[in-house]
Amino acid sequence: MMRRRDSARDYITTVLALAVAAVFIYAGIDKIRDPLEFADSIAAFDILPATLIDLLALGLPPFEIACGLLLIAPQTRKVGALAVAIISAVFFAAVLSALARGLTLDCGCFGSGTPSRGRMWAELGLDVLLFAGALLIYLRTRVSSLAQSTLSPRRP
Amino acid sequence: MITTRRDARPIPGGLARKLVLDLLSVFAVAVASLGTGLLIDRFSSRPLPLIYQTPEERFDAELSSLIAAPPFALPPATTIGLAEFRSAVESKRALILDARSAPLFMQGHVPGAFNLARDDFAHDYRQLSGVLKPATDKPIIVYCSGGDCHDSRLVANALRTLGFNDVSVFTGGWETWSAARLPIATGTAQ
Numbered sequence: 001m002m003r004r005r006d007s008a009r010d011y012i013t014t015v016l017a018l019a020v021a022a023v024f025i026y027a028g029i030d031k032i033r034d035p036l037e038f039a040d041s042i043a044a045f046d047i048l049p050a051t052l053i054d055l056l057a058l059g060l061p062p063f064e065i066a067c068g069l070l071l072i073a074p075q076t077r078k079v080g081a082l083a084v085a086i087i088s089a090v091f092f093a094a095v096l097s098a099l100a101r102g103l104t105l106d107c108g109c110f111g112s113g114t115p116s117r118g119r120m121w122a123e124l125g126l127d128v129l130l131f132a133g134a135l136l137i138y139l140r141t142r143v144s145s146l147a148q149s150t151l152s153p154r155r156p
Numbered sequence: 157m158i159t160t161r162r163d164a165r166p167i168p169g170g171l172a173r174k175l176v177l178d179l180l181s182v183f184a185v186a187v188a189s190l191g192t193g194l195l196i197d198r199f200s201s202r203p204l205p206l207i208y209q210t211p212e213e214r215f216d217a218e219l220s221s222l223i224a225a226p227p228f229a230l231p232p233a234t235t236i237g238l239a240e241f242r243s244a245v246e247s248k249r250a251l252i253l254d255a256r257s258a259p260l261f262m263q264g265h266v267p268g269a270f271n272l273a274r275d276d277f278a279h280d281y282r283q284l285s286g287v288l289k290p291a292t293d294k295p296i297i298v299y300c301s302g303g304d305c306h307d308s309r310l311v312a313n314a315l316r317t318l319g320f321n322d323v324s325v326f327t328g329g330w331e332t333w334s335a336a337r338l339p340i341a342t343g344t345a346q
Contacts, residue, residue: 036204036275050207050209054205055206058197059194079181082179082182142175
């Protein structure tokens with residue numbers, strides 16, 4: 001009974017990981033095609049200095065794709081999930097700060113679009129979902145791998 | 157010795173240690189991603205500078221490559237509404253220019269419009285020289301995404317600096333045109 005419940009949880013974790021991976025790979029590929037547009041989106045947040053904007057615009061898309069790929073393979077899933085949880089929290093803070101400062105912008109999360117506060121609130125909700133999903137995947141995979149290592153035969 | 161399931165609960169200290177190791181792995185992935193991004197940019201046809209330039213700074217640089225003198229201050233370009241813009245498009249009495257980037261232009265644009273992207277102004281201007289050069293005294297209308305976009309104003313002012321006398325801006329832009337369910341064209345300009 002317990003084994004069946006565990007395998008159902010493993011199945012749900014895998015499906016969730018693949019869904020989050022698809023979102024991140026899509027978002028990364030979309031941004032990597034036009035880094036200039038993405039740099040403008042980052043600049044619109046008015047948080048980072050000019051010296052960091054282009055570096056983030058160049059580094060973040062490959063990082064998102066890497067997170068997605070790490071989530072696909074079970075062996076690397078926990079690192080991918082932790083990375084997704086961290087950047088989702090950072091995205092959430094950035095969009096929330098822009099909303100609090102009365103800015104209307106296109107976050108550039110999934111390619112370019114028309115700036116809209118409605119879309120910013122939707123992005124905020126998506127970040128919460130991604131963070132929660134990634135945290136769940138991380139805790140599930142990390143705790144089960146720790147349990148497995150504890151269950152494995154100990155050296156005399 | 158094999159531990160029982162009851163003994164197998166991970167201790168919090170173990171989890172914390174593993175969390176630190178996982179964070180280090182995330183950091184390593186971030187550094188590798190930045191390296192990959194810089195490498196891709198190195199071989200890109202339009203590499204980003206390491207220090208960010210605002211659209212206005214990039215545009216001034218583009219414009220400086222077309223004219224020897226820096227752009228001088230101009231009064232704001234005339235603006236028109238949807239009805240006047242639609243009439244100009246349908247009667248083909250004005251040259252319509254889309255100031256958005258090429259991918260957005262390809263996805264959909266006003267029929268008959270040419271792409272003179274703010275971001276690639278110098279390149280597009282040279283490409284369109286056959287269309288633009290005979291139109292110095294012809295009405296020209298520029299549009300961009302709509303809403304708060306100011307690419308159309310930048311392009312309109314640049315054209316006026318370059319000697320075009322009758323340039324106006326359709327402020328509603330692509331957003332207003334497509335929301336009104338008016339005809340659209342896709343792909344490159346015909």
